[in-house]
Amino acid sequence: MTNGTSNVAVVLLSGGLDSATTLAIARDGGYVCHALSFDYGQRHRVELDAARRIAAHLGVASHRWVQIDVRGLGGLAGSALTDDVDVPKDRDEQQMSAQIPVTYVPARNTIFLSHALALAETLNCMNIFMGVNAVDYSGYPDCRPQYIAAYQAMANLATRAAVQGKHVTIHTPLIDWSKPQIIKRGLELGVDYGLTHSCYDPTGDTGRPCGRCDSCRLRQSAFTQLDMTDPLLD
């Protein structure tokens, strides 16, 4: 297999803690990074601002956006991230892992990776970085290693680049890391987590985290385990 431009990568960037860390890891690995973010009608626009801040903070060759109007699909119905569905609060880790959360968005990572694949081919770079994590929050089917492996197999049949022998690799450096491990590595690489956004239900325009949704609780628990305070709560 021939690779495309081997030190160039597309990095999926949501503005959250995991994707920020993933971008820092890709840059540390010597990749020239093109960040890719999505505006798909998230209820909370603060996420989009966080992606912009992180791209500027860590430095990228370009930051591209795909705007997807899914109102025709009924808003990718039924997810607390896009619809008017209550975000669950104050759950312990056992409750969190008991079932796939209501924040699940149908086929979201599949859609994200598909656009990343198109961009990678367009840029002749055959590396995609994604901050999925199957440990602390294993409810999402499209964060599992077997899903990523199947996606990569499909991607290597999907494109002109693949037919020409350029192998695409989907890098998921965080996939088996705990949340404290992720934060520890990100801090070593200089990530300012005060610029990231994780909350599923932030307060109004200020974007202040609620502190009670699954995402906030996992994040705070991780900082606590590191004997630190989340800079977002300072």
Place this chain on the structure above:
Amino acid sequence: MTNGTSNVAVVLLSGGLDSATTLAIARDGGYVCHALSFDYGQRHRVELDAARRIAAHLGVASHRWVQIDVRGLGGLAGSALTDDVDVPKDRDEQQMSAQIPVTYVPARNTIFLSHALALAETLNCMNIFMGVNAVDYSGYPDCRPQYIAAYQAMANLATRAAVQGKHVTIHTPLIDWSKPQIIKRGLELGVDYGLTHSCYDPTGDTGRPCGRCDSCRLRQSAFTQLDMTDPLLD
């Protein structure tokens, strides 16, 4: 494996001859069909009108649209279908099959199928119909049977439905049919091909086919083999 609602399907509908025939086949197979079309900045908007006409003509439970603004990706650069790149004309079938055509759009079917997968899960229907064809126009990597099989394998790891044991099937009834076979079957099923649109380079606002691009030539050759005139040219 349990199926979702077994007689409901998402049908990808571009407005072309193949997708129109596929919709007719799905309906003939007893499926309640939800058509899904994409507005991704095609140079020729006549394609979008054709999709609307076909959905109305054949009858669908719903017709949904996803609008994708890919300008942030540089317009899925380098394709004659989205960019200002010349559409090749007057090529014979040997020339057509010699290489992947400039009308190739990076990862297009992967993006389309990913949205179809999201919609299928949202509707609790686990059938997706797509009019890909690997015979007459085999240059597209994402029209090959091995690609479709890999996509289906990935899709069955990607969703909450999959985790719950609902198996998604990607139906590609035309994949090994010749273009005359496709038209013959469509005519048996009552498809009015005068409503479809195939040309890569239609004339101005009238949408009249150029008659010289690969798509026009394959279409006309198929009607000729059936001793018919393409109703679009009547």
